[in-house]
Amino acid sequence: MELASKTEEQLRIVSVQDTRIDAAVAIEFKDAMRVETDDGPDLVVLDLSRVEFIDSSGLGAIVAAMKHMGKDRKMALAGLTPTVERVFTLTRMDSVFSVFPTLEGALAELKPQQTCQ
Numbered sequence: 001m002e003l004a005s006k007t008e009e010q011l012r013i014v015s016v017q018d019t020r021i022d023a024a025v026a027i028e029f030k031d032a033m034r035v036e037t038d039d040g041p042d043l044v045v046l047d048l049s050r051v052e053f054i055d056s057s058g059l060g061a062i063v064a065a066m067k068h069m070g071k072d073r074k075m076a077l078a079g080l081t082p083t084v085e086r087v088f089t090l091t092r093m094d095s096v097f098s099v100f101p102t103l104e105g106a107l108a109e110l111k112p113q114q115t116c117q
Helices: 026-037 056-069 082-090 103-110
Strands: 003-008 011-016 043-047 074-078 098-100
Touching (some): 003 026, 011 026
Parallel strands (some): 011 043, 074 098
Antiparallel strands (some): 003 011
16 A cells, blocks of 8 residues: 655645555555654545545545544545545545545645735
8 A cells, every 4th residue: 555645734645546445455554544644734635536446444444544643633535536435425424524526626725824914
């Protein structure tokens, strides 16, 4: 399971580089997410734009990664493909996470707004 991350302002973007999050990689995904999020900002955007398939183990791994972050931190999801979005909708997990159609849309809405004085 390969993840890429970068920090922009007060949020961390974690991008899944694989096309599947399923039972075969769920534990590896959870461990990799812990490494990427343990020392980061309070807001994490998980970019799933490359993920074409997710099963219940993968969904559970994403939820576990969110719970591991703690109550004071938030995880948002971006770039869900239609198949992955369907899984989140059918399980009603789309009501647990803030879901954005694109990473750019998530960043536009979630980044702190600069105020002009």
